[in-house]
Amino acid sequence: MMYMSGFGSPIKKKLKAEINVVPLIDVMLVLLIVFMIAAPMMNQGIKVELPKAAADPVETKEDEPITVSIKKDGTFYIGVGGDPEKPRPLAEIKSLVSKILAEKPNTPVFVQGDKSVEYGAVVALMGELKMAGAPSVGLITEPTR
Structure with missing residues (x-):
């Protein structure tokens, strides 16, 4: 077998x-x-840092967030402590939230308001939640399309 100069024998890898x-x-x-x-x-809404306060405990489900809603007419609703479809006065909502947060201080608090509700009603609710001891309040919004 002849090989040309410069080429060696074929090596198999x-x-x-x-x-x-x-x-x-x-x-x-x-x-x-x-x-x-x-x-x-992925997080929707705006978080607001608020100071803490103490109160008596109230029974809630484990890891259930507190959602306070405001309808167009300015009535307030809370998703814990009884019928969620029953309108509640602001003082009762403050009392319920402070009792829940005294027992479980890391419970998230959310505000869900109708888009046509007055800004003053939302501010008043957030002020009451602050006095109730909510460490932070999230605003629930709908994603834009």
């Missing part, structure tokens, strides 16, 4: 039976970065 994990690591890092950027954007 042995195949490796290994998985190349470098592309997998690259894909996982890209997904990690995407989720780290997207996660904070």
Whole structure:
């Protein structure tokens, strides 16, 4: 067998039976970065930091947030402590919230208001929740399309 000058004998390479994990690591890092950027954007609403206060406990379900709603006519509703469809005075809502927060201080508090409700009613409610001891209040909104 003759070989031309400059060319050696043909060498056969042995195949490796290994998985190349470098592309997998690259894909996982890209997904990690995407989720780290997207996660904070998934929260709807605005959080307001408020001071704490003490009160007597009230029975609620575990990890259930407190949602206080305001209808167009200015009536207030609370989702705990009885019938959620019954309008409640602001003083009763303050009392219920302070009792719940005295027992479970990390319970989230949310305000859900009709879009045509007066701004003063929302401010009054948030002031009462502040005095009731809510550490923070979230405003529930609908996402835009």
